Amino acid sequence: xxxxxxxxxxxxxxxxxxxxxxxxxxxxxxxxxxxxxxxxxxxxxxxxxxxxxxxxxxxxxxxxxxxxxxxxxxxxxxxxxxxxxxxxxxxxxxxxxxxxxxxxxxxxxxxxxxxxxxxxxxxxxxxxxxxxxxxxxxxxxxxxxxxxxxxxxxxxxxxxxxxxxxxxxxxxxxxxxxxxxxxxxxxxxxxxxxxxxxxxxxxxxxxxxxxxxxxxxxxxxxxxxxxxxxxxxxxxxxxxxxxxxxxxxxxxxxxxxxxxxxxxxxxxxxxxxxxxxxxxxxxxxxxxxxxxxxxxxxxxxxxxxxxxxxxxxxxx
Amino acid sequence: xxxxxxxxxxxxxxxxxxxxxxxxxxxxxxxxxxxxxxxxxxxxxxxxxxxxxxxxxxxxxxxxxxxxxxxxxxxxxxxxxxxxxxxxxxxxxxxxxxxxxxxxxxxxxxxxxxxxxxxxxxxxxxxxxxxxxxxxxxxxxxxxxxxxxxxxxxxxxxxxxxxxxxxxxxxxxxxxxxxxxxxxxxxxxxxxxxxxxxxxxxxxxxxxxxxxxxxxxxxxxxxxxxxxxxxxxxxxxxxxxxxxxxxxxxxxxxxxxxxxxxxxxxxxxxxxxxxx
Amino acid sequence: xxxxxxxxxxxxxxxxxxxxxxxxxxxxxxxxxxxxxxxxxxxxxxxxxxxxxxxxxxxxxxxxxxxxxxxxxxxxxxxxxxxxxxxxxxxxxxxxxxxxxxxxxxxxxxxxxxxxxxxxxxxxxxxxxxxxxxxxxxxxxxxxxxxxxxxxxxxxxxxxxxxxxxxxxxxxxxxxxxxxxxxxxxxxxxxxxxxxxxxxxxxxxxxxxxxxxxxxxxxxxxxxxxxxxxxx
Numbered sequence: 163x164x165x166x167x168x169x170x171x172x173x174x175x176x177x178x179x180x181x182x183x184x185x186x187x188x189x190x191x192x193x194x195x196x197x198x199x200x201x202x203x204x205x206x207x208x209x210x211x212x213x214x215x216x217x218x219x220x221x222x223x224x225x226x227x228x229x230x231x232x233x234x235x236x237x238x239x240x241x242x243x244x245x246x247x248x249x250x251x252x253x254x255x256x257x258x259x260x261x262x263x264x265x266x267x268x269x270x271x272x273x274x275x276x277x278x279x280x281x282x283x284x285x286x287x288x289x290x291x292x293x294x295x296x297x298x299x300x301x302x303x304x305x306x307x308x309x310x311x312x313x314x315x316x317x318x319x320x321x322x323x324x325x326x327x328x329x330x331x332x333x334x335x336x337x338x339x340x341x342x343x344x345x346x347x348x349x350x351x352x353x354x355x356x357x358x359x360x361x362x363x364x365x366x367x368x369x370x371x372x373x374x375x376x377x378x379x380x381x382x383x384x385x386x387x388x389x390x391x392x393x394x395x396x397x398x399x400x401x402x403x404x405x406x407x408x409x410x411x412x413x414x415x416x417x418x419x420x421x422x423x424x425x426x427x428x429x430x431x432x433x434x435x436x437x438x439x440x441x442x443x444x445x446x447x448x449x450x451x452x453x454x455x456x457x458x459x460x461x462x463x464x465x466x467x468x469x470x471x472x473x474x475x476x477x478x
Numbered sequence: 479x480x481x482x483x484x485x486x487x488x489x490x491x492x493x494x495x496x497x498x499x500x501x502x503x504x505x506x507x508x509x510x511x512x513x514x515x516x517x518x519x520x521x522x523x524x525x526x527x528x529x530x531x532x533x534x535x536x537x538x539x540x541x542x543x544x545x546x547x548x549x550x551x552x553x554x555x556x557x558x559x560x561x562x563x564x565x566x567x568x569x570x571x572x573x574x575x576x577x578x579x580x581x582x583x584x585x586x587x588x589x590x591x592x593x594x595x596x597x598x599x600x601x602x603x604x605x606x607x608x609x610x611x612x613x614x615x616x617x618x619x620x621x622x623x624x625x626x627x628x629x630x631x632x633x634x635x636x637x638x639x640x641x642x643x644x645x646x647x648x649x650x651x652x653x654x655x656x657x658x659x660x661x662x663x664x665x666x667x668x669x670x671x672x673x674x675x676x677x678x679x680x681x682x683x684x685x686x687x688x689x690x691x692x693x694x695x696x697x698x699x700x701x702x703x704x705x706x707x708x709x710x711x712x713x714x715x716x717x718x719x720x721x722x723x724x725x726x727x728x729x730x731x732x733x734x735x736x737x738x739x740x741x742x743x744x745x746x747x748x749x750x751x752x753x754x
Numbered sequence: 755x756x757x758x759x760x761x762x763x764x765x766x767x768x769x770x771x772x773x774x775x776x777x778x779x780x781x782x783x784x785x786x787x788x789x790x791x792x793x794x795x796x797x798x799x800x801x802x803x804x805x806x807x808x809x810x811x812x813x814x815x816x817x818x819x820x821x822x823x824x825x826x827x828x829x830x831x832x833x834x835x836x837x838x839x840x841x842x843x844x845x846x847x848x849x850x851x852x853x854x855x856x857x858x859x860x861x862x863x864x865x866x867x868x869x870x871x872x873x874x875x876x877x878x879x880x881x882x883x884x885x886x887x888x889x890x891x892x893x894x895x896x897x898x899x900x901x902x903x904x905x906x907x908x909x910x911x912x913x914x915x916x917x918x919x920x921x922x923x924x925x926x927x928x929x930x931x932x933x934x935x936x937x938x939x940x941x942x943x944x945x946x947x948x949x950x951x952x953x954x955x956x957x958x959x960x961x962x963x964x965x966x967x968x969x970x971x972x973x974x975x976x977x978x979x980x981x982x983x984x985x986x
Contacts, residue, residue: 341590363597
């Protein structure tokens, strides 16, 4: 009669499990790998397709020239590139400071009426369709002023950026150890000084990342710009500046002219060109799509690289 | 076989350490409340000038609360309020006309985790002086150097003052934080478990540093680590919570007495590791 | 990581080291007092100087006080500084040796007490071997303590062998004094006094042997008796 001891049974069990474990492990690894590839296919498909369709359009002229009249080949989308940069720049300026300040308030006073209200409205705002935001900016600025402008577009995009900036900044501020704040207060520093010279630098990496991501999102928006910047194929930054300089206008005046004129942007141009019955324009729409894609990708990559560099720097 | 012609003399000498230094900080009937909850009850203690006073006791006995009431860090908790008095050189720090900023300058603080600001080593130390309007470069240079020398960090960082404070090791970061606190010329330094996040060697270095600092500063340290309290301090206060979960001071004496002949049974049980 | 600023490494336990150094000094001081007491006790006995005999007894109080002070310091150092390994052995040895020294002080006091009891009675015989024993014991004590402070194991191993010299001197004194008693039983009291004196001195050198054992223990961690001793 053979008696199998408990430890032998355990050994056998372990051996059995080892075999089945290896099998299960291999299967799951394959499955997750395959699904990952599946999820990545659309991304690379889009990128590849846009590169394929738009790549041939890209040349120096495309970046440096204004559009030729409809029906003619050649010309570029300089006006749209300039417009996108201007509108996004305006939006960033307008969204950054209020967004960061609001985030400080929310992070420090999460349980006050204003703090809770702020968080709630941020959530609501980030869910509002962008076209509604465009309509709002139209009613707020375009209607009273009587004309479309870069400023109105900037306001619309700023409203879209604010929730992202508030949210990321708030999260980053929460990650700053509380005793960093206490250390500053314990030295006799007032709260505002602590926020600006200790908490903000400590959270800066996250804030910058948040802003870059907000920019990347806003730069791709079309709908809010329809009602606010209208589009302007004859917009020419170089001419405005050089005529301003020859007429001895001040910087304020030049900026005023830039911000108050209707302006084009990449997504808007893409939307318009793609719907045109002229094959050259449709072809150019692919080029615009490619530029837009590259800009958004570049911004995202910049944000990641920034974080990486700062991390290394902090480590010394 | 011993010879018994000798007359045995048994002496019962009391070896009380007689160090009646000046009193720097005195609390009288100090109670701290968080809302309705009384976190500390009737703390009476005298902190001796240029001595190291340790506050020990089991977790949650109010050690940190007591420490943080010395430089009014409890003010930062909106629901907190204080009854009784804490006098610094005879002046009630919770008095009507007292400037909190000045109290915090005179009573510095070092925290549990090393927390250098995300700035250079130089700017970390210069942060305090700059708050008080000192901007002249040569003046700041002098303060930074002397503070870092006092915290025994100068030799290690003098060539790297503009490197980030975060690039230092844990022990060095803590000494940087001590230098930062010293830069505003405090009279009292509060230390909230200053070595609990450090390795044993760094811990001993901080302890030796405290010994050196005690020549010029009054130091109050909160520690979970009784051995540390025993090693570094001149006086030890033992705290415990009572049945209402409020912190009380049950024994306060020279460290030598607390660790060799405590008077209270609970202190004895705590320092011998029988509870806590 | 490779960029991490290097820490300099001075001793991190200065407090404990200072306390140990103080204790070493205290122990040497106590030792030198005891040495003087032994020599002084025998000398005042030889000179029949009752005043200095009384002084020896008075000084013994001071020796006891110093011994308690050392004990207290050692206890505080152990309680507060958590010494380990060599530091711990050293402190334990200091505690033990201070006790040995105190007992040796008691022997000196015992000799002085005998001297006082003898009052104006003359010595049974002129002291020859007894001062040599005292001299030898004090000398051994001196060298043993120096060896302890220097942690000189060689010396600490050698000294106990000299105990034989003291033992044979004691045997010599014993034989002489029993001869006196056998010749004239009326001398029994005076002979007995001197016998006790010699016995005390013999014990002194036994205790020196203990100090040497502690020295070896403190330096190496070995705990064992060096040579057999203790005749009576």
